[in-house]
Amino acid sequence: MNGAQALISTLVDHGVRVCFANPGTSEMHFVAALDTVPQMRGVLTLFEGVATGAADGYARIANEPAAVLLHLGPGLGNGLANLHNARRAHVPAVVIVGDHATYHKKYDAPLESDIDSVAGTVSGWVRRTMAVADVAADAAAAIASARAHRHIATLILPADVSWDEGAFGVNEVVAQPAAVLHDAGQIESVLRSGEPTVIMVGGDATGADGLSAAVRLAQAYGAQVLCETFPTRLERGAGLPAVERLAYFAEAATAQLAGAKHLVLAGAPHPVSFFAYPGKPSDLVPDGCAVHTLAGPVGARAALTALADRIAPAEIAALAAMSRPSLPSGPLNVMTSADVIGALLPEHAIIVDESNTSGVLLAQATAGAPAHDWLTLTGGAIGYALPVSVGAAIAAPDRPVLCLESDGSAMYTISALWTQAREQLDVTTVVYANRAYDILRIELQRVGAEAAGERPGPKAESLLDLTSPTIDFVRISKGMGLPARRVGTAEEFADALRWAFDEPGPHLIEAVMPSITG
Template sequence: MRGTTGAHALVRTLVDSEVRVCFANPGTSEMHFVAALDTVPRMRGVLCLFEGVATGAADGYGRMTGRPAATLLHLGPGLANGIANLHNARRANTPIVNVVGDHAIGHKPLDSLLESDIDALAGTVSGWVRRSATTEALGTDAADAVAAALTSAGAEPAGQGSSRTGTSGSVSTLIVPADLSWSVGGRPAPPVKSAAPPAPSEAHVRVIARVLRSGEPCVLLLDGRALSERGLRAASRIERATGARLLSRNWAARQRRGAGIPSVEPLAYRGEEITVQLRDARHLILCGARIPVTSFAYPGRTSLPTPPDTRVHVLAEDGGADTLLALDMLADLIAPDTEPVLAPLSPPLLPHGELTVDNWAAVVGALLPPEAVVVDESITAGMATLHSATACAPPHDLLGLTGLSIGQGLPSATGAAIACPDRPVICLQADGSAMYTLSALWSHAREQLDITTVILNNRSYAILRAELERVGAIADASAQLFDLSRPDLDFVSLANGMGVPATRAGTAEELARQFERALSEPGPHLIEAMLSPNGR
């Protein structure tokens, strides 16, 4: 294809490999990629006003489809703006193809104002990085980027704190000098198809079966694909047959939940609470999960909360073997005639009175529609109540804050809604972290996405206040750094200003009425839920 530009070959290769959405915040170096979208209409371009929205949206899209979306980012500063949500995507093992434009090869040595070390930045969050060297190779480079995104970054040894947790993919970054995009001579590459993970070792699965049959207390810790409906059914059969306890990651990349699905207790957030959960466990079996570690170090406290006399086993340890298949094999070995225990349809009753940390989640659980996608960045407002309030709600998928880098909720909801246009998306969003990526609301309105956002407004960075108290440093002066009043944030005005209809609720009754109305109307809506400072 003698007259094909490098950018056209790149975009054509992506869409032929089923990368059909590009979340973009482009600049001058990416203009030929943008122009190529006109000649390859199968690629949907979604404009995001901030790169962290683009990367978070690609994360939400990949979690729901298992296929990568592309991002289009401008030079090193654009990539840097998107790194926080690429960190979350990396921790979720979400497949993403980042396309980062760079200066033309001849311009780069001049050290112009936006020159930076893109390769180094990309390496912090990517499992694969390549800088394209020729126009002719751009198609092949794009194909390799897709193949890399569809391949898990791989499990580290269990004792090293493996981060392999999500949809069996990884972040790949392709750096494209501008002159390679505009030059003629590009050649699209053959499409890339995803490959199944390797089968687990039958011998190793039998070893795990012997552990479960030993009569000693066992815990199965589930994450990644083990939290799909199929994985949960297999784990529940094992639980019934052996008496082993089931635990799940506290903020999973994607978890199937609700009526008709086995319910699993989440791992606690605090290290000392995890130790209590595992205190009687003689064996901890990791099913797509990592060894529990605390999110932070604290003076005089351990960072490894698993009791020292607990033996740790990895269910599928053979080079990233298929955890889901391993669970099925294990269940068929030790529970061949056992049925799973399924959660009943029994949503909570609607609460009454002022909104508090204790009752807002019951409103969501009582009114949650079937097959919703729930994006959870409620953080402190939801830690104690959201799991129980939605455990017996209609079946749904839950997307969590995998890497604890806040500002994920609104962007991730963007990508989930584009991935699943026939499903309602509910974004449960803490107020402080909402401000990191609030411009995602503009994309909700522009794309007319069916997203209902509930902002949980407690006027503080409550989780940081709690951390300050844990290190014994609370004082009036330091507490001001976590106070979001003076002035109060007005999310109704902010949302309306970006084209999203918004209301405010101060009681459980108001939240219920507004939530029902938002769910019944197409397009985006926002509800600012004012949580009482006096209620827990």
């Protein structure tokens, strides 16, 4: 078999059954080989950032890596933003980047670039396969590394290695995960001290088991539990422990942590301000508060569970009760749109959230909705929600996916709608159309670029405004094969959500919203 056939066969033999792809000339032998390995599902995306984001979403739900096929350095570059988000989410992914044939690289053809260096910025494992005999072994090593370390493994495959014959299979390579170092005894002493303590969960501890363990410890010893600001996958809703997330804005986060003498990190990173602001600290930990690490993002659930079982064995975590807001009426705004979603959210939904300023009240409106998963923008690179919803829907075809997207962010990866339609995925996309980059209007004042209470000047305002022309998401959606509606009232939004949830396949709702900044 040739190198491409060996690569796909190895992926399938080691449990990687989906490949999100935007291929080019260097990957044509991989494309041709797909028909020789029917177990591999190839999913075409029209932009590399959709392929990489879809792999992120797939891994968050399936807890297994998908493959991503990209074309040379520019293809990898186009996918980099959502690979950054995936790296911050600590999810496994196997990225295959085609390259020029080994003998062609010296000619510095137009698409020649330093793929290895670019890949290293987001990957925990990078390897360039130089001989067809090594393809299967390198592919198996990539899969094993991605799984064991919950990171991106990038395999660079020159075109001639892909088309050369002489490849053969390989037994599975097992990579051992790095040891998770923590001092549970120290954490026990902190909890027993009675001093004000915050347990901050993140990483793999934001599922039901990890949250339950953290809440049990907090109840037994009078501590507080917070979740990292942007969890990879947060299980929440009725019947699950209710845990508040650390606020995005530094002032609110500082208030949440105020008075703490100990901060226990269980999978969460050290809390810092998302950006630097003039005259304000970057580190959000209060003065005089000691920081203790129980576990990193991989292994936090197990560490919390073991500690809770040992020092709070009889404690039972309090669970959120079923509670939905009443369906509102009147104009659509931040409050009414959140209440509609809280009132109608279906059971076992997966919510992919990039609602930004339009979704500030969603957490409280859905806290008592049926149990669901909430996926967030882990790395801050916008244009994540539409692609991640593709991967999540493929990973869990029996669950409804609700993609909450902002109008500005949506345009980064809008072609993901085409893949939703092509694959007939059960995704309901809500685009909050407030016709502005509201978050940037807020940040303009926060960084001191505008005096408080003053409107931006005309040149600044033009860079924050999404009108002239106004984007028509209904027409865009229909042009990509999705049924779509535009709504402007709570009643219309509720009718549109029922329509989308009740009818199989993808749908889009353009929710016309007022700007929160006026």
